[in-house]
Amino acid sequence: MTAKATNKTEEVKAKNEIKECFIITPIGGSDSEIFRKTEGLISSVLKPVLEKFNFIPMPAHHINEAGSINKQIIQRIINSELVIANLTNINPNVMYELAIRHAFGKKVITMAEHGTKLPFDIVDQRTIFYDDSMIGVEIVKPKLEIAINSILNDTEIDLKISNPIFDAINQFATIQNLPADQQDGFVMLMNRLDKIENFMGEKSNRREGVFLKTNNYVAGDTYQVKVNFQSEHKNRFFSLLSSEKWRRNDNVFQISPITTIKRGEDSEMSFTIRTSQKDLLHSFTNEIANNGFANSIEVFPVN
Known part of the structure; x- marks a missing residue:
């Protein structure tokens, strides 16, 4: 076989290679409602959508490898090309694992069932909300496809990554590189910019958060x-x-x-x-x- 033909074969193999998408999700006991909801989301939404991109969903409870499960989870959180986090009910383990992904500045798609109240520090992060129903399945699928396609095909996304932990790490690194006599002033400037950004965020209309255009309430009005x-x-x-x-x-x-x-x-x-x-x-x-x-x-x- 010629070198050209070999390269062509390798290219086809690469295109057809099935990769794992790690799923950060609440699990619960095998007979719990949380477990049933999680498995329903994976089988009805995540699996069929991911298959279109040559990925399979891999939550922690589907890992069948020998060794430390905690190490395997953390390795996948850090190294997986694609990660989806289900924030429904704001499970502590889910938030811890999401924080690890955020700390490394890696791409992540967040989802949550309608009614989930996101913590204030991630309320401005784009999140796909869904209904746990048959019609909800069909509504959320195209939204997830768009998000996956954007992450996999946006060559400049690494320059756009922003989350509370990664931004804080970058700010700290920037401060440490300044001369000692400039560091205090720079910290004050960054804090002021954060306050301005938060203020502007409160004034804008977001799908997740409080969307009031005026809140000057007067009793009896x-x-x-x-x-x-x-x-x-x-x-x-x-x-x-x-x-x-x-x-x-x-x-x-x-x-x-x-x-x-x-x-x-x-x-x-x-x-x-x-x-x-x-x-x-x-x-x-x-x-x-x-x-x-x-x-x-x-x-x-x-x-």
């Missing part, structure tokens, strides 16, 4: 509330509004009749709220935001 959300989540939104927690018959918190306008794939719902306790209004809007299905929330005082 009436407020106009507009919520833009994905139309597919209309029933979930109505269920939240109809809960006994918010459908009260006293003068403390009242929701007026609701109007809904469909705008393409999204819907906009408007209603008024009268409350004598500003903390209740803040809790109400936060609950909508933390459910993960709102695009934006606007709150305006009614004169």
Whole structure:
């Protein structure tokens, strides 16, 4: 066989090589709901999508190699080309393993079931939210495909990696390289920039987090509330509004009749709220935001 033919064969083998995608995920006992949900996500979503890219999902409980399981997990977290982290319920082991991946500045795709409240330090990281249902499976698959394709084919992604741990490591390294008399000033500058960045993040509309355009609540006022959300989540939104927690018959918190306008794939719902306790209004809007299905929330005082 000629050298040219050999190279061609090796190229075909490389294209057809099946690689592991390590899955950082809560596991639970074999008869637990957590375990069933995890296996359902892997078999119904991750496996079929990853196969399109010549990957197979490999969570820790599927590893069948001899030796230290902890070392095998950490090696995969650090060395795997592709890692997906399931942040549902914010499992401590999952967050620890995600931190290891972050510390090495490696690519990672994060996912979470709707309703998961992300910790403040990763709330600005792009996360794919999904519904644990048959229709949810079909909705999340194309989103995951886009994320995987972006990571595997973006040659400049290493220059764009940003996460709380990796950014802190880079800042520390930058500071240590400065002359001693400049280090304190640089630390103050970096802290100030972090505060500005956090402030701007709070003002922007994010899918994960609090999306209020105004929060100048005054006790006893009436407020106009507009919520833009994905139309597919209309029933979930109505269920939240109809809960006994918010459908009260006293003068403390009242929701007026609701109007809904469909705008393409999204819907906009408007209603008024009268409350004598500003903390209740803040809790109400936060609950909508933390459910993960709102695009934006606007709150305006009614004169």
